[in-house]
Amino acid sequence: MRFIADIANQKLTALEELWERRRGPGPMPSRADLDVSELRPWLGNLALIDLNGVGDGTFRLCGTNLSTRFGIDATGCRVAALSDDLVTTVLSFISRVREAKAPVRNVYARRVHGIHVTFDDLALPLSNDGTVIATLLFASYPRN
Numbered sequence: 001m002r003f004i005a006d007i008a009n010q011k012l013t014a015l016e017e018l019w020e021r022r023r024g025p026g027p028m029p030s031r032a033d034l035d036v037s038e039l040r041p042w043l044g045n046l047a048l049i050d051l052n053g054v055g056d057g058t059f060r061l062c063g064t065n066l067s068t069r070f071g072i073d074a075t076g077c078r079v080a081a082l083s084d085d086l087v088t089t090v091l092s093f094i095s096r097v098r099e100a101k102a103p104v105r106n107v108y109a110r111r112v113h114g115i116h117v118t119f120d121d122l123a124l125p126l127s128n129d130g131t132v133i134a135t136l137l138f139a140s141y142p143r144n
Contacts, residue, residue: 008120008141015042015139016103019124026130027101034126034137042139049079049094049136056080056091057136066140069112069119085110090138097123098133107143118143 018038022029031048039046044065049057056079067073070082079090089108096104106121124137 005120005143008143011042011045011141012105012120012122012139016122016124019103019137028125028127028130028133030128031126031135045139045141047074047136047138049090049138051094051098051133051136056087057094060135066138069110069117069140093121093123093138094136097125097136101125101133108140 018034019029022033024033042063044063047062047066048060050060051057058078059074059076062070062074062077067075070086072081074082079094080087082090089106093104093106096106102125104123106123107118108121109116109118111117119140120143121138121140124139125133126135126137128134
């Protein structure tokens, strides 16, 4: 189990390092600063959530591994379309990232297909103007 947790941590650390490089001297990069080819190693475990004002958000993209975790392909869906426990978790995550305007990590446990799984989550803010977070780049990997 420790090996899987280490892999999850390595993948999220590498993604956060890419985010740091792409943000340059500003507080956060824009979506345009991240080329999809650079994100390829994480694609199945990534979601892009467009934030709509102060409400929840809409999944622009939801990777296949996240769709399995969420129980639906959330691409094109609002965060509110997820199960109640996930809505609460994702909204809390969005709130924490909006407040920090910086990467936020989280550990989250839930049952997936009847199996207890713990996930390492990372949310990275993306901004078009360097001030307002327009999109959340979310990545998640199982620890066990």
